[in-house]
Amino acid sequence: MEKNKIRDKALELGANVVGFAAIDDYENKGAVDPKKILPGVKSLVVLGYREINGAIESENDRSMMASRMGSMEFSLKSNYVLSRYVEDEFGVKVASVPVSYPMSMDPPKGIPTGDISLRHAAIAAGLGVFGRHNLVINPQLGSRIIFTALLTELALESDPPVEDDLCTQCGLCVEACPAGALDEEGKTHTFRCLKVSQPYGIGRAIRYIERLLDASEEERKEMLRDPLFLSLYQASFIGFQYACIRCMAVCPACLDA
Numbered sequence: 189m190e191k192n193k194i195r196d197k198a199l200e201l202g203a204n205v206v207g208f209a210a211i212d213d214y215e216n217k218g219a220v221d222p223k224k225i226l227p228g229v230k231s232l233v234v235l236g237y238r239e240i241n242g243a244i245e246s247e248n249d250r251s252m253m254a255s256r257m258g259s260m261e262f263s264l265k266s267n268y269v270l271s272r273y274v275e276d277e278f279g280v281k282v283a284s285v286p287v288s289y290p291m292s293m294d295p296p297k298g299i300p301t302g303d304i305s306l307r308h309a310a311i312a313a314g315l316g317v318f319g320r321h322n323l324v325i326n327p328q329l330g331s332r333i334i335f336t337a338l339l340t341e342l343a344l345e346s347d348p349p350v351e352d353d354l355c356t357q358c359g360l361c362v363e364a365c366p367a368g369a370l371d372e373e374g375k376t377h378t379f380r381c382l383k384v385s386q387p388y389g390i391g392r393a394i395r396y397i398e399r400l401l402d403a404s405e406e407e408r409k410e411m412l413r414d415p416l417f418l419s420l421y422q423a424s425f426i427g428f429q430y431a432c433i434r435c436m437a438v439c440p441a442c443l444d445a
């Protein structure tokens with residue numbers, strides 16, 4: 189009853205797929221204890237949103253980025269509205285899990301880490317299984333899916349897990365990764381991926397500022413008109429951007445579903 193109402197509302201708000209997990213079925217692989225976020229937490233509602241096919245297949249990075257930024261912004265908004273709905277309708281507390289940001293900028297071992305692992309949440313909620321690219325493959329949307337979630341105080345049963353291995357081990361994702369970030373099975377090399385997928389991220393900005401501080405007055409003037417500086421400037425107000433999504437785009441799994 190509760191699950192049906194929440195699912196219908198989430199779909200109405202634009203999610204493409206919805207799953208539920210009892211909190212004890214969520215494998216917390218080193219992320220934050222959900223009870224530290226919402227002390228009375230009993231379940232997770234996980235929402236999946238599809239990416240735009242033409243944009244993620246496009247060789248134009250800006251088009252791909254615009255799609256990814258759109259899916260992040262849209263899912264943030266619908267997550268907020270659904271959280272409000274669940275609180276009002278069922279008289280319980282809810283905490284939202286964002287698509288990616290904000291995340292801790294001071295994580296253990298310096299590796300960016302989300303408070304809740306949305307991949308493990310999606311798997312616990314019956315929304316898919318890991319593929320060779322370390323992304324979750326959903327039976328309806330394949331790899332072209334991003335997730336958000338709600339932690340809730342409602343006691344909800346987990347949806348049945350996906351039992352099939354949806355990854356065909358075709359190896360296309362590993363071949364397509366320009367960073368070699370997927371060479372080792374079962375692990376994404378974070379910094380290799382970041383360098384390619386977020387070329388105007390914090391790492392590049394720090395290196396640019398360091399060079400600027402050491403430069404002569406003449407060099408500084410040139411550096412402030414350099415296209416790289418302008419891209420870093422653009423990123424600083426547009427927000428986090430992705431210049432690569434190939435592991436997701438090339439994966440053929442479930443695309444004919």
Ligand code: B12
Pocket residue numbers: 217218219256286287288289291299300301302303304305306307308318319321322323324325331332333334335336374375376377378379381382385430431432433435436
């Ligand atoms: C930080 C982050 C990154 C970092 C990775 C650092 C890290 N900690 O792994 C970087 C920048 C490299 C990254 C890259 C990408 N990311 Co990212 N990322 C995240 C974020 C915000 C947090 C991840 C995290 O810290 N999790 C906590 C740790 C403990 O768990 P985990 O990483 O989910 O799980 C790993 C381990 O538990 C271990 N593991 C444990 N058991 C098992 C079992 C099996 C079988 C395997 C294979 C692995 C495994 O491997 C898991 C996968 O690496 C999540 C959102 C979120 N809150 O979950 C998105 C998220 C994982 N990213 C996502 C995406 C789409 C991407 C990119 C395609 C970028 C892009 N252009 O959009 C690439 C893909 C890289 C790849 N193929 O792995 C999606 C994945 C969607 C999906 N279909 O699965 C997420 C879920 C965002 C979202 N809301 O949808 N990402």
Ligand code: SF4
Pocket residue numbers: 364365366367368369370376380381382384385432433434435436
């Ligand atoms: S997002 Fe790009 S760089 Fe990162 S793992 Fe996927 S293909 Fe490789």
Ligand code: SF4
Pocket residue numbers: 319320321322354355356357358359360361362438439440441
């Ligand atoms: S591209 Fe092939 S090997 Fe990679 S996850 Fe998809 S089906 Fe598996």
